Amino acid sequence: MDRLNALSAAFLTLEDVSPAVTAVIGSFAVLEGPAPTVDEVRAVISDRLALAPRYRQRVVRSLLDVRAPGWADDTGFDVARHVHASPVPAPGEPPDVGELIARVMSQRMDRAHPLWDVWVCDGLAGGRWGLLGRVHHALADGMSGTALLRMLYDEVPVDPAVVSVPRRPVGLVDAPGLLGTGAAVVRGSAALAGALRPVHTTELIGPVGAGRAYACTTVDLTEAAEVRRSLGITLNDVALASVAGGFRALLLSRGQEPTARDLRSLVPVSAWRGNAVDQPDNRVTLMLARLPVEIDDPLERAQAVHDRIASLRRSGEPAAGSALQAVAARLPYSVVSTATRWGLRLPQHSVSAVTTNVPGPRTPLTALGRSVHGFLPYVPIADRVRVGVAMFSYCDQLAFGFTTDLDSTPEAEVLAAGTAAAWRAIVEAGRDPRRETAPVRAETEECS
Numbered sequence: 001m002d003r004l005n006a007l008s009a010a011f012l013t014l015e016d017v018s019p020a021v022t023a024v025i026g027s028f029a030v031l032e033g034p035a036p037t038v039d040e041v042r043a044v045i046s047d048r049l050a051l052a053p054r055y056r057q058r059v060v061r062s063l064l065d066v067r068a069p070g071w072a073d074d075t076g077f078d079v080a081r082h083v084h085a086s087p088v089p090a091p092g093e094p095p096d097v098g099e100l101i102a103r104v105m106s107q108r109m110d111r112a113h114p115l116w117d118v119w120v121c122d123g124l125a126g127g128r129w130g131l132l133g134r135v136h137h138a139l140a141d142g143m144s145g146t147a148l149l150r151m152l153y154d155e156v157p158v159d160p161a162v163v164s165v166p167r168r169p170v171g172l173v174d175a176p177g178l179l180g181t182g183a184a185v186v187r188g189s190a191a192l193a194g195a196l197r198p199v200h201t202t203e204l205i206g207p208v209g210a211g212r213a214y215a216c217t218t219v220d221l222t223e224a225a226e227v228r229r230s231l232g233i234t235l236n237d238v239a240l241a242s243v244a245g246g247f248r249a250l251l252l253s254r255g256q257e258p259t260a261r262d263l264r265s266l267v268p269v270s271a272w273r274g275n276a277v278d279q280p281d282n283r284v285t286l287m288l289a290r291l292p293v294e295i296d297d298p299l300e301r302a303q304a305v306h307d308r309i310a311s312l313r314r315s316g317e318p319a320a321g322s323a324l325q326a327v328a329a330r331l332p333y334s335v336v337s338t339a340t341r342w343g344l345r346l347p348q349h350s351v352s353a354v355t356t357n358v359p360g361p362r363t364p365l366t367a368l369g370r371s372v373h374g375f376l377p378y379v380p381i382a383d384r385v386r387v388g389v390a391m392f393s394y395c396d397q398l399a400f401g402f403t404t405d406l407d408s409t410p411e412a413e414v415l416a417a418g419t420a421a422a423w424r425a426i427v428e429a430g431r432d433p434r435r436e437t438a439p440v441r442a443e444t445e446e447c448s
Contacts, residue, residue, distance in 0.1 A: 001070035011137035035129035198349035200261035211406030227430025241302035245422020285321030357391040
């Protein structure tokens with residue numbers, strides 16, 4: 001029996017410890033109409049399930065949790081249990097889509113069956129429809145979770161010359177030499193320990209309820225080419241600087257003057273290598289990055305993000321995270337499980353957001369013959385973190401999805417609008433001939 005690694009199992013424990021949390025990831029695809037029937041979608045998935053055998057398996061726990069949970073075939077598997085319909089509330093505009101995503105994503109999955117599902121969502125404005133795909137985080141991370149796409153979508157052949165954005169993915173990428181040397185791991189462990197100091201109180205950390213708010217904004221990746229060249233930074237730097245601008249807008253809307261200690265975000269870093277990412281699993285480490293919400297100037301904020309991410313890379317934080325997971329893999333599961341449960345019960349005050357960036361398809365897709373216009377990504381929130389930001393690239397688009405705790409942080413739309421405005425400000429400032437920029441060497445590629 002294949003067994004879950006410690007990180008994958010931790011997402012099950014997270015739900016066990018936190019009744020209000022649903023640890024699922026996913027995306028909402030916007031497609032041309034007319035919408036297919038649920039039976040048509042079920043038929044396509046049934047024909048392609050062989051591409052992802054794990055999607056026919058369920059989680060099985062060992063007696064007294066002595067060993068890690070494992071995967072076993074669901075002998076009663078029925079695709080109808082995993083493909084549903086949920087119309088978008090009228091009139092089908094973005095706020096209505098956000099309401100639907102927040103409602104479906106906050107519903108827990110039945111662990112007696114495979115941990116994924118798909119929702120056919122008719123009723124989008126303009127005659128369009130949507131496909132909402134969910135995968136439990138115990139089954140896959142943002143990179144490996146894209147296996148669900150293979151069951152639903154087909155690539156459209158495209159001349160490579162017309163793809164204007166470089167094919168190197170934006171976001172989570174393989175990190176060569178991630179385990180690093182012993183000295184790097186020691187440095188990284190010290191850096192992580194130092195990063196666990198409490199952040200300044202901004203009400204972004206606290207108890208999380210069961211309700212969710214969701215909003216999304218989409219930008220054109222090609223717009224960032226000029227500012228990337230002029231500053232010598234990466235697309236990921238521009239994206240994170242835009243997110244920092246969104247948080248700055250949120251804090252200002254609450255009457256708070258942002259400071260350098262207001263926002264520390266958990267930034268996942270992929271530990272996948274080569275084609276292994278096709279296998280469902282969680283292989284990710286982390287960095288704890290202070291996003292520069294205190295900086296108003298858009299180019300200075302982008303430069304600050306670049307410098308801070310590069311510094312975290314040099315500090316060895318990702319290597320330390322991988323080393324800790326390697327140690328956990330060698331310990332008895334009962335010890336790891338008990339430590340995870342106790343750790344999740346202790347109130348944390350050091351991380352105020354999670355910001356993840358996953359590379360999506362760089363060429364157009366279709367589903368059941370309908371063109372895909374874009375994807376709206378979703379990341380869960382938990383452990384007193386009230387805001388999650390997911391970024392997902394598709395062709396020349398980059399979508400930002402914001403998940404927030406409905407009771408304490410209902411301003412998902414403020415974050416989305418602020419991030420879009422920050423992206424435009426960075427792009428426009430980079431084009432301004434009156435601005436002088438000093439290019440720096442981009443020491444890291446896209447990393448979160």
